[in-house]
Amino acid sequence: MRIGIAGFTHESNSFSVIPTTLNDFQIWEDQAIIDHFTLTFHEIAGFIAGAEEFGYELCPLVAANATPAGPLTAETYETLVGKLLAALIKNAPALDGLLLALHGAMVAEGFPHADAETVHRVREVVGPDFPLVVTHDYHGNVSEELVADVDALVIYKTNPHIDQRERGLQAASILVRTIRGEVKPVGAIAKPEVLFNIAYHNTSRLPMQPLMQEAIDLEKKPGILACSIAAGYQYADVPAMGPSILVVADGDPELAQREADRLGQMMWDIRDQLIPHLPDPATAVQRAITSEHRPVALFDLGDNIGGGSSGDGTVLLKELIDQQADGWVVTIYDPEAVNACAQAGIGSTVSLLVGGKTDDMHGPTLSITGRVRTLHDGTFEETERRHGGGRYFNQGLTAVLEVGGTTLSRRGLLILNSRRTSPNSIHQITCVGIQSQQQRILVAKGAVAPRAAYEPICAEVIEVDTPGATAINRSPAEYHQARKTLYEWRSMNE
Numbered sequence: 001m002r003i004g005i006a007g008f009t010h011e012s013n014s015f016s017v018i019p020t021t022l023n024d025f026q027i028w029e030d031q032a033i034i035d036h037f038t039l040t041f042h043e044i045a046g047f048i049a050g051a052e053e054f055g056y057e058l059c060p061l062v063a064a065n066a067t068p069a070g071p072l073t074a075e076t077y078e079t080l081v082g083k084l085l086a087a088l089i090k091n092a093p094a095l096d097g098l099l100l101a102l103h104g105a106m107v108a109e110g111f112p113h114a115d116a117e118t119v120h121r122v123r124e125v126v127g128p129d130f131p132l133v134v135t136h137d138y139h140g141n142v143s144e145e146l147v148a149d150v151d152a153l154v155i156y157k158t159n160p161h162i163d164q165r166e167r168g169l170q171a172a173s174i175l176v177r178t179i180r181g182e183v184k185p186v187g188a189i190a191k192p193e194v195l196f197n198i199a200y201h202n203t204s205r206l207p208m209q210p211l212m213q214e215a216i217d218l219e220k221k222p223g224i225l226a227c228s229i230a231a232g233y234q235y236a237d238v239p240a241m242g243p244s245i246l247v248v249a250d251g252d253p254e255l256a257q258r259e260a261d262r263l264g265q266m267m268w269d270i271r272d273q274l275i276p277h278l279p280d281p282a283t284a285v286q287r288a289i290t291s292e293h294r295p296v297a298l299f300d301l302g303d304n305i306g307g308g309s310s311g312d313g314t315v316l317l318k319e320l321i322d323q324q325a326d327g328w329v330v331t332i333y334d335p336e337a338v339n340a341c342a343q344a345g346i347g348s349t350v351s352l353l354v355g356g357k358t359d360d361m362h363g364p365t366l367s368i369t370g371r372v373r374t375l376h377d378g379t380f381e382e383t384e385r386r387h388g389g390g391r392y393f394n395q396g397l398t399a400v401l402e403v404g405g406t407t408l409s410r411r412g413l414l415i416l417n418s419r420r421t422s423p424n425s426i427h428q429i430t431c432v433g434i435q436s437q438q439q440r441i442l443v444a445k446g447a448v449a450p451r452a453a454y455e456p457i458c459a460e461v462i463e464v465d466t467p468g469a470t471a472i473n474r475s476p477a478e479y480h481q482a483r484k485t486l487y488e489w490r491s492m493n494e
């Protein structure tokens with residue numbers, strides 16, 4: 001048995017001013033896919049592990065991924081989907097099936113549901129009877145069209161995403177059993193009319209935890225091959241924006257639809273628990289300063305890099321300085337400021353204009369004076385299971401600036417990096433010589449993803465309602481394609 005494996009993933013934020021272009025993508029082809037992913041916790045690592053577990057031969061095609069930002073330009077989408085299709089045209093006649101990792105919230109110029117378009121084009125190449133199993137991120141905005149074109153869809157069950165490898169293996173298992181004729185997967189989707197706000201996406205807490213447990217329990221029942229809940233991605237302004245329940249049954253479409261509708265009803269029943277209430281920056285910083293615990297993590301939800309924001313937001317940094325907090329660590333994406341630090345050299349005192357340069361959503365550019373403490377090439381490795389399943393990281397040339405404070409432990413540490421990097425690994429901080437547990441306040445620009453890295457070392461996590469491209473309470477008036485009937489918005493008008 002010979003199985004093709006491929007991936008084409010991006011989470012596209014309609015409110016970002018940064019278009020996603022070919023330069024933003026990392027691309028792996030052929031053997032490079034095996035070399036890069038085998039030791040990760042990514043779903044493609046699961047596809048690879050399936051070869052040994054289920055006894056198939058791997059045919060690695062192409063994998064591409066970029067850090068979340070604005071929608072893909074038309075040229076970027078066409079080039080990358082073209083690479084995937086070319087590899088398939090060449091290899092499909094010798095393949096028994098395909099495992100394809102897609103995000104589910106990719107938006108491309110001209111294609112609001114770019115993942116559905118990709119699957120559609122793949123289907124045109126391989127034909128209607130070719131076994132095709134697709135995986136999605138928990139933040140996918142799943143459309144009915146995509147479900148109709150795949151044999152089965154499998155979605156991560158955790159946020160932070162720490163089960164990606166297992167989901168890849170699950171997809172491989174369904175594909176192999178389909179090829180052997182042991183199962184006949186049929187999928188159904190339910191889309192409850194709620195906006196499942198990202199503030200509630202944590203799968204180990206209320207209100208999502210019991211829903212996800214129901215999906216896990218359902219998957220153990222006879223006749224069910226997979227049951228997934230996608231919480232959705234509220235920053236893609238597309239018709240399918242919002243949560244989805246996906247059930248894949250063995251040859252029984254009524255069973256699949258009945259169970260999808262049942263879980264959809266469970267989600268609808270908790271709709272009043274989905275309206276977000278989080279502290280504003282001033283309140284959150286004050287709470288962090290007066291906390292008896294250390295370190296306290298402040299999560300910057302409005303500048304959530306893994307959700308496609310700029311990464312150069314200054315709102316929490318300004319608040320920490322204004323409230324004279326000490327012992328803080330803040331990371332800001334600002335290649336210009338990094339270069340100024342590098343030119344001045346370690347030990348120099350510099351005055352810089354920092355952050356707030358990408359757009360006008362993430363706070364003002366700040367004037368900061370400090371001492372250059374460290375310069376680092378920005379590469380680090382994560383061997384633990386963390387959100388996104390990645391192992392090899394590069395935040396680009398990085399400088400650490402000591403700001404204020406009369407003693408070393410009271411100084412603020414401003415990490416300036418040259419590549420937007422979601423805080424999925426604590427080594428982003430420790431690799432530049434910072435002892436994260438000795439600090440008082442750690443700011444992480446994310447919503448739920450950083451928990452896997454920060455919870456093990458932080459005494460407390462405070463989620464903050466900050467402005468930005470990933471603000472949690474955007475007005476429905478800012479949306480053009482999303483369904484205005486979603487409950488959080490509907491309740492605003494009542």
Ligand SMILES: [Zn+2]
Nearest residue numbers: 137138139161
């Ligand atoms: Zn996600």
